[in-house]
Amino acid sequence: MPPPDDGPTCCFAVESLSSAADDDDLNSDHNNCPHCRESDPSTSSSSYSHSISESNSDRITRIISAAVKGFSIGAGLKGGVSIFSLLSRLSRRRSPNSLKKVSGVSSSEEILLVIKETLRYGLFLGSFAGIFSSVDEIVAAIGGHRRTAKWRALLAGGIAGPSMLLTGLNTQHNSLAIYILMRAAVLASRCGIKSKRFGRICKPLTWAHGDIFLMCLSSSQILSAYILKPESLPSSYKLFLNKHGGKDPSILQGVKEIACSIPFSNLGAIEKIYKSMGVNIKLDPEMKVPCSIVHGNQSCVNHVITFLIQAYKRALPVYLPVYLVPALIVHRQDLLKRRYTILGKSVFGIVRSSLFLSSYCASAWMWTCILFRIFKRCNIPMVAMGTFPTGLALAIEKKSRRIEISLYCLARAIESFFTCMADVGYLPQSLVNVKRADVVVFSLSTAIIMHCYSQEREVFRSKYLNVLDWVFGVPPPPCYTPRYKNNK
Structure with missing residues (x-):
């Protein structure tokens, strides 16, 4: 979720969604929060109501924005690769030195196939981003940001995983699922390297070559x-x-x-x-x-x-x-x-x-x-x-x-x-x-990846964080998460 622009919105957006027991812990942590120093949590009721409506609007905007941006990335990447591949095939077909005669599929059919594949992958990533953001916001609204921070992204990533089916119900994506699993394993291993408990076990993973x-x-x-x-x-x-x-x-x-x-x-x-x-x-x-x-x-x-x-x-x-x-x-x-x-x-x-x-x-x-x-x-x-x-x-x-x-x-x-x-x-x-074991593996992997993105951002490379932040919005400031209290 994008970070709030000012202190009052930061505090009251969370307090309006948490129970009374959670509010006391939040206030103690917000006293030292740089996002909240410029304002007093005990403001007027009108300011409190305004922050709630503004927060709801931000959530809807985030969900729609994530879906649109996810669609643009999926359609852009798949469409770009497909277009270059199509142009390459057409140029070889028209080449007088071509030894093979391509038959069976016309140029118009190939163009239509490229459009379909582009839309499918756009819907796939757009749905993934939209579903993840929706589940993330709904769980945070019901259970509270701080209470659910440790597992909310894990759950949302797993629920969003089956959006892979939008690329085709009968299309297996074993390679993609295994690749995402490898990515999740790398992120998990980086977390293990930092851990005092698993650091020695994961030490061989730091091999330079x-x-x-x-x-x-x-x-x-x-x-x-x-x-x-x-x-x-x-x-x-x-x-x-x-x-x-x-x-x-x-x-x-x-x-x-x-x-x-x-x-x-x-x-x-x-x-x-x-x-x-x-x-x-x-x-x-x-x-x-x-x-x-x-x-x-x-x-x-x-x-x-x-x-x-x-x-x-x-x-x-x-x-x-x-x-x-x-x-x-x-x-x-x-x-x-x-x-x-x-x-x-x-x-x-x-x-x-x-x-x-x-x-x-x-x-x-x-x-x-x-x-x-x-x-x-x-x-x-x-x-x-x-x-x-x-x-x-x-x-x-x-x-x-x-x-x-x-x-x-x-x-x-x-x-x-x-x-x-x-x-x-x-x-x-x-x-x-x-x-459809590919869907199961993909969902498990995206759950791990999105959990690391929410809780262990330092294990990501900056270029991936830039893309993920652009799509999903920068995660909330430390005062939203349980780790903030622990660090203090």
Whole structure:
């Protein structure tokens, strides 16, 4: 809730919602409150009534404002990414050098789909923000701000979680739910590090390069699954990997067959692909190393260099909305005053992040080629080991973004891992058949996140606090919360 503008409103808004027993404690705490020093709590009854009506109006304004701002963020982010993706597909479709003919879906249908997805995600975040603010205000009005401060945001965040269903009743969001769970775990661990009771247990979480290690671990699962079991990855993420992996599915199939010791079934198709590129090559069915499948008659070094340049061109359009859209939201107030500084940082971020993504994709092929050449063989353990050091490319990114990227990839890796385990029968069917577990996990995670936002704000990074404060309003001053009394 936004902080009050003056002392009388701060005191009387709370007192009007609390019981007589709660009022005495509030008055004792307000004596030392900087928001309340300029006024005497024992003011006239007319001023008291005016503060109550003003507080009710503020609550309604907060709820409506949160819903509108949540909708704008959801629609803006999803719409921005979808529009750039649509423009990229349309440009490839119109390119005379395009080798694939896209059929089945017209441009008008794609545009309509983008609009629907934009509205769905806008309604999702708008409803989440509106429901959270509503529950927060209702519980505070009934139970009192100070009495409910420790658990109110936890409850409101959990109740608002099922708004995820607005993105589609039949649409599973396992990766999103796991990612938000990872975010909640990070915040909880930061709280644990500060705690005297759990500080020693959470000490390993302060490892400086833990984010890079998580990225390497995630890369081993994701990239191995991309080659060996692509159906374990979400379709949207698989399309992303197909684009930035830069290899035709038949090439990936050839690598899979040699790694799994399966007889080749599509060497002719691979040869046709290279022939369409002007490269005549004859693949050996008895090969032990798939380098000729991956990069034809190029050497491993030349392949990495040319692939890096091509991957960088593919990566640039990905990060344009990632940096420009948040810049308009987070730095909305300073954009006119420091436009060149903010835009300069955004451009630098786009260049650096694009270099990270292109280096990540290029190093995936580089490390596997090196490993295959050293051991003169290709099998499943080699693929897993060769894709592990790919995560080192994360060091290119800005430190504050590394944990975000590693957690995002970790969520994808966990989903893929459990899918693979379920397919081979290592997981109980009772767990596999749980419907909408993503909603349950998401609701639990948002409950933890919003609790930390309300009670442990220092565990958030400033840029996230700026966005959350803009949507939900800055939480009340310390005199509203039980922690104020304890600190005193």
